[in-house]
Amino acid sequence: MPENAISDPAAAQRLRRSFAAVRVAFTWFGVRKSLSAEQKAQAAEHFGAEGQYLSAAKKLLDTKHEAFQQVTALRSQIVSYWKAVTLPYPDPGIRLIRQDDIEAFNTRLTQFRSELDAAVANLDDHFGQLRSAAADRLGRLYNPADYPPTLRGLFAVDFDFPSVDAPEYLARLNPELYQQERRRISERFDEAVRLAEEAFVGEFSKLVSHLVERLTAGPDGERKVFRDSAVNNLREFFDRFKHLNVRSNADLDRLVETASQTLSGVDPHIVRNSNSLRQQVTTQLSAVQSVLDGMLVDQPRRRILRQGRGNNGAGGEGAAA
Incomplete structure (x- = not known):
C-alpha cells in the first residue's frame, strides 16, 4: 500500500x-x-x-x-x-x-x-x-x-474457539520461552491486521469496479444493464466493514466513507433512468477505484515480505476438510 x-x-x-x-x-x-x-x-x-x-x-x-x-x-x-x-x-x-x-x-x-x-x-x-x-x-x-x-x-x-494467547503455565516453566511465544503471537496479530486490510481492499475494489463498469456506457453510448445487487452488495460491504474494521488504515476508512456517501440514498431504479445521476456516481466511484488500484498493486510486494519472515509466514485460511 x-x-x-x-x-x-x-x-x-x-x-x-x-x-x-x-x-x-x-x-x-x-x-x-x-x-x-x-x-x-x-x-x-x-x-x-x-x-x-x-x-x-x-x-x-x-x-x-x-x-x-x-x-x-x-x-x-x-x-x-x-x-x-x-x-x-x-x-x-x-x-x-x-x-x-x-x-x-x-x-x-x-x-x-x-x-x-x-x-x-x-x-x-x-x-x-x-x-x-x-x-x-x-x-x-x-x-x-x-x-x-x-x-x-x-x-x-x-x-x-481456540486460545491464541501464550499459555500462562509456560511463564512458570520457562519464562524465556513464554516471552518468545508472546512475541510470536503479537506478530501473528500484526499479520492478521494486514490480512484484514488486504481482504477489505480486494473485496471493495472488486465491488466498486463492477458497479463502475456497469454504469459506464458502451462504445456506442448505449447504457448497460445493471442489477440492484451491484449497489446492494456494496452497501452490505459497508455494513460489514464498519462492524469488523479495527481502524488500521485511515486512507481505506476514508475511501469507504466516500463510496458510502456517494451511494447514500441512491435508488438503483433512478440510476438506470438518469444519465446525470449515472455520471455523478461513476465519476465519484472511479476516483475511489483509482486509489484502490494503487493499494492493490502494492499488495504482492507485502506478501513476499511476509513469507520471508521465518515462522511468521502466513498460512492458508479456510475450513479444514
Missing part, C-alpha cells in the same frame, strides 16, 4: 482486545478413490502407457444428485457465513470473530449443524440408489468395499 497508508500499530491491540479465534472444520466423505495398481496397469495398457506413470481415480457417487448437492450447498453456506462475520488469521482453519458476535455465531452454526445432519440423513436414504447407479457406471471398477454401511456421521461440521 502507499507509504501514507501504513497500518496503525495500535490496531493489532484493538484486534486482540475485541476479537476471539474461531475454528471451523469439516468431516467429509471422499467421493473419489484412486485406482489400484492392477487397475491402473489395465487402464495404461489401453493407451500403450506404463501404469506407474498413470494417475487415475474413480468417482464413487454421483455428486450431481440433488440429495448430494443439498449437502455440499450447506457446506458452502457455512463457509460463506463463517468468512462473512470474521477476519482472517494467519493460522490455517482459524479466523477472528468479534467477541460480542460469538453467541450469534454459536446459534447459527448449531442451526447449520442440524440442517447438515438432516441433509445427510436424506442423502443416506438415497444411498442404496446411488450405489446401484455407481455399480452400473463403474462396471468392473465397482468395489462394494469402497462404500460404508451408512453415510450418517461421515459429513459433519465442528467449530470451537
Whole structure:
C-alpha cells in the first residue's frame, strides 16, 4: 500500500482486545478413490502407457444428485457465513470473530449443524440408489468395499474457539520461552491486521469496479444493464466493514466513507433512468477505484515480505476438510 497508508500499530491491540479465534472444520466423505495398481496397469495398457506413470481415480457417487448437492450447498453456506462475520488469521482453519458476535455465531452454526445432519440423513436414504447407479457406471471398477454401511456421521461440521494467547503455565516453566511465544503471537496479530486490510481492499475494489463498469456506457453510448445487487452488495460491504474494521488504515476508512456517501440514498431504479445521476456516481466511484488500484498493486510486494519472515509466514485460511 502507499507509504501514507501504513497500518496503525495500535490496531493489532484493538484486534486482540475485541476479537476471539474461531475454528471451523469439516468431516467429509471422499467421493473419489484412486485406482489400484492392477487397475491402473489395465487402464495404461489401453493407451500403450506404463501404469506407474498413470494417475487415475474413480468417482464413487454421483455428486450431481440433488440429495448430494443439498449437502455440499450447506457446506458452502457455512463457509460463506463463517468468512462473512470474521477476519482472517494467519493460522490455517482459524479466523477472528468479534467477541460480542460469538453467541450469534454459536446459534447459527448449531442451526447449520442440524440442517447438515438432516441433509445427510436424506442423502443416506438415497444411498442404496446411488450405489446401484455407481455399480452400473463403474462396471468392473465397482468395489462394494469402497462404500460404508451408512453415510450418517461421515459429513459433519465442528467449530470451537481456540486460545491464541501464550499459555500462562509456560511463564512458570520457562519464562524465556513464554516471552518468545508472546512475541510470536503479537506478530501473528500484526499479520492478521494486514490480512484484514488486504481482504477489505480486494473485496471493495472488486465491488466498486463492477458497479463502475456497469454504469459506464458502451462504445456506442448505449447504457448497460445493471442489477440492484451491484449497489446492494456494496452497501452490505459497508455494513460489514464498519462492524469488523479495527481502524488500521485511515486512507481505506476514508475511501469507504466516500463510496458510502456517494451511494447514500441512491435508488438503483433512478440510476438506470438518469444519465446525470449515472455520471455523478461513476465519476465519484472511479476516483475511489483509482486509489484502490494503487493499494492493490502494492499488495504482492507485502506478501513476499511476509513469507520471508521465518515462522511468521502466513498460512492458508479456510475450513479444514
